[in-house]
Amino acid sequence: MSTTQASPASDKLPPHEPVPVLSLRGVSQDFPGTPVVRALRRTDLDVASGDYLAIVGPSGSGKSTLLNQLGLLDRPTAGEYRLRGVATATASEKVRTVMRARHIGFVFQSFHLMPHRSVLDNVLLATLYSGVPRAERHTRAMAALERVGLGHRTRFMPTTLSGGERQRVAIARAVVTLPDVLLADEPTGNLDSASSAAIMDLFDELHGDGLTLVVITHNSDVAARAGRRVQIIDGHLAELP
Amino acid sequence: MASEHPRDRFGLRDAFAEAVAGVGARTGRLLLTVLGTVLGIAAVVVTVGLAQTGANRINERFDAVGARHASAEPATRDNAQGEAQVLGSLPWDAAARAERIAGVRAAATISTVDTDGATITSVPVNDPSAAPRSSPAVLATSPHLLEAVGGTLSQGRFFDSGHDERADRVVVLGVDAAARLGVTRVATLPSVFIGDEPYQVIGIMDSTERRNNLLSSVIVPDGTARADFDLSKPQAVEMLIQVGASPVLIDQLPVALAPTNPNAITVNAPGKPSSVQQDIQSDVYVVFLALGGVALLIGGVGIANVTLLSVMERAGEIGLRRALGARRRDVAAQFLIESVIVGGLGGLIGASSGVAVVAVVSLMRQWTPVLDLRMVLAAALAGAIVGLLAGLYPALRAARMEPVAALRSGL
Numbered sequence: 001m002s003t004t005q006a007s008p009a010s011d012k013l014p015p016h017e018p019v020p021v022l023s024l025r026g027v028s029q030d031f032p033g034t035p036v037v038r039a040l041r042r043t044d045l046d047v048a049s050g051d052y053l054a055i056v057g058p059s060g061s062g063k064s065t066l067l068n069q070l071g072l073l074d075r076p077t078a079g080e081y082r083l084r085g086v087a088t089a090t091a092s093e094k095v096r097t098v099m100r101a102r103h104i105g106f107v108f109q110s111f112h113l114m115p116h117r118s119v120l121d122n123v124l125l126a127t128l129y130s131g132v133p134r135a136e137r138h139t140r141a142m143a144a145l146e147r148v149g150l151g152h153r154t155r156f157m158p159t160t161l162s163g164g165e166r167q168r169v170a171i172a173r174a175v176v177t178l179p180d181v182l183l184a185d186e187p188t189g190n191l192d193s194a195s196s197a198a199i200m201d202l203f204d205e206l207h208g209d210g211l212t213l214v215v216i217t218h219n220s221d222v223a224a225r226a227g228r229r230v231q232i233i234d235g236h237l238a239e240l241p
Numbered sequence: 242m243a244s245e246h247p248r249d250r251f252g253l254r255d256a257f258a259e260a261v262a263g264v265g266a267r268t269g270r271l272l273l274t275v276l277g278t279v280l281g282i283a284a285v286v287v288t289v290g291l292a293q294t295g296a297n298r299i300n301e302r303f304d305a306v307g308a309r310h311a312s313a314e315p316a317t318r319d320n321a322q323g324e325a326q327v328l329g330s331l332p333w334d335a336a337a338r339a340e341r342i343a344g345v346r347a348a349a350t351i352s353t354v355d356t357d358g359a360t361i362t363s364v365p366v367n368d369p370s371a372a373p374r375s376s377p378a379v380l381a382t383s384p385h386l387l388e389a390v391g392g393t394l395s396q397g398r399f400f401d402s403g404h405d406e407r408a409d410r411v412v413v414l415g416v417d418a419a420a421r422l423g424v425t426r427v428a429t430l431p432s433v434f435i436g437d438e439p440y441q442v443i444g445i446m447d448s449t450e451r452r453n454n455l456l457s458s459v460i461v462p463d464g465t466a467r468a469d470f471d472l473s474k475p476q477a478v479e480m481l482i483q484v485g486a487s488p489v490l491i492d493q494l495p496v497a498l499a500p501t502n503p504n505a506i507t508v509n510a511p512g513k514p515s516s517v518q519q520d521i522q523s524d525v526y527v528v529f530l531a532l533g534g535v536a537l538l539i540g541g542v543g544i545a546n547v548t549l550l551s552v553m554e555r556a557g558e559i560g561l562r563r564a565l566g567a568r569r570r571d572v573a574a575q576f577l578i579e580s581v582i583v584g585g586l587g588g589l590i591g592a593s594s595g596v597a598v599v600a601v602v603s604l605m606r607q608w609t610p611v612l613d614l615r616m617v618l619a620a621a622l623a624g625a626i627v628g629l630l631a632g633l634y635p636a637l638r639a640a641r642m643e644p645v646a647a648l649r650s651g652l
Contacts, residue, residue: 073564073644094568101250101566112561112648116266128259129566131250173565 020046027079039065054226105174109186144176164195260578277543278587285533286595311510329505344486347388350475354379359436377418381466397427397444408468415456544631560647573640580632588624
């Protein structure tokens with residue numbers, strides 16, 4: 001499903017052919033071993049700007065493998081992955097790193113916050129590598145924390161926060177660089193239902209602001225929030241109604 | 242989307258700030274990590290510091306024995322007949338001239354007086370039947386003799402410049418000469434006779450560090466020797482000098498004593514620390530430095546170990562940083578700088594505590610602490626270099642981590 005919402009890059013292209021933010025063509029990934037694990041098999045997937053996509057599937061189905069591909073954390077064994085129209089499968093490590101820093105925000109199941117650093121420092125970390133001007137880093141991080149409702153917790157250490165608050169710090173860190181797409185891997189996997197609902201509400205708000213979201217989950221409530229769902233089973237991807 | 246500001250991408254400043262935060266986050270561990278380097282650097286500073294202080298002590302002892310006395314005399318040359326020929330001569334004010342040279346604390350001329358066979362007795366008895374007895378030698382000196390040769394008097398006083406100028410007939414007896422002449426007490430105003438002339442004994446000299454023949458001699462003022470025995474010129478100058486004054490003395494004394502013919506003066510001054518002494522010092526240095534080096538090596542291995550452990554522990558953080566766009570070299574730089582900070586901190590603390598230990602030991606033993614400041618700074622720097630070397634492998638391991646695997650290990 002594509003939307004008519006214009007992405008910044010589409011200004012230079014004919015309006016009737018919007019370039020998808022993410023585009024997988026025939027992407028496979030095998031993991032060496034006996035037998036070879038075929039985690040992804042010839043997968044095609046387009047995600048347009050402004051999409052809210054849920055990827056569902058049982059454990060071991062290849063969800064995380066797909067997310068690692070989308071996040072440029074791993075290279076495909078075969079196929080091509082274009083991020084904002086740029087081919088990445090065989091691009092240099094440097095190019096992939098820069099694209100990852102500029103275009104992708106990550107939210108992990110286990111939050112991945114640095115325990116010895118303040119909430120603000122954790123958010124600032126993302127600005128270090130993405131080329132946010134030094135003078136803007138602090139303002140942007142504060143704005144991101146305000147956005148997730150943690151403007152009053154900036155000096156706290158992550159260990160003193162609740163699970164829901166920690167995940168909101170992680171979300172602030174993911175959006176502070178103004179990425180094109182937010183990749184969330186089981187974002188509510190470690191949270192109780194109330195905190196989960198709050199995180200999903202936050203995702204809805206971010207989506208409403210125009211952010212492209214890809215959420216991996218095996219929680220049907222979480223998947224139900226997304227406008228578009230795909231299922232992955234044994235490395236095969238299929239659209240769900 | 243993020244604006245393009247490549248120059249504001251993770252730079253040295255950011256790497257340093259992240260490294261400081263990384264080091265500061267684990268203060269308890271930091272102290273333990275630093276300990277190895279602290280001990281290593283402190284060991285180097287203490288051993289080298291005590292070696293330098295000890296070397297100074299060795300110097301002081303060498304100096305106490307021989308290095309603080311010097312002498313000068315006219316040069317001699319063997320003539321065609323194989324007889325020693327005196328080339329130059331010393332002026333009568335040689336002692337005063339020598340004392341004007343920096344580093345000379347006291348100087349005195351010394352000359353053997355030819356009494357033309359006159360006997361020296363305490364009683365003027367002319368007894369032709371008595372067996373001829375050898376008389377003590379007569380030496381003429383200037384007033385500062387005691388200071389110049391490190392001598393002491395057991396009784397009475399030494400003559401002064403007044404006696405010298407007036408050519409008073411006074412003598413100081415060496416303790417052996419006094420015994421031979423039967424003079425035991427100065428207080429009774431005894432006299433000795435050189436030939437037929439009486440000379441009042443004003444003091445008895447009972448020890449000297451140089452010219453032991455003084456103790457068996459009768460010592461008269463220069464002026465008296467000139468007046469009574471026609472002493473034509475002083476034969477040698479004895480000097481007490483400051484430690485290290487030798488080079489100046491060797492350079493200046495001949496000119497001061499014989500401006501027209503400096504080559505005619507021979508100066509006998511202690512040289513630089515002897516080669517034996519230097520051999521002892523270099524051996525001491527090698528042993529001490531080897532010990533310090535071993536300690537430093539252990540410190541370096543300690544840093545490498547803990548940094549490697551830290552890299553493994555923080556795999557999740559490394560994965561996160563890579564996911565956020567850190568390049569391998571950014572991760573390597575961060576851990577390398579962390580290791581350098583730890584090493585440099587250890588170097589600073591170690592050098593400071595080393596200096597403190599040297600100072601305390603010196604204080605307790607009442608030594609003068611001698612420490613080359615450059616050595617202390619170099620030691621602190623060495624800590625940072627140890628940290629750099631120790632951090633190379635862990636930083637490489639951190640940089641090699643694959644983000645996916647690193648992220649999986651949690652944070």
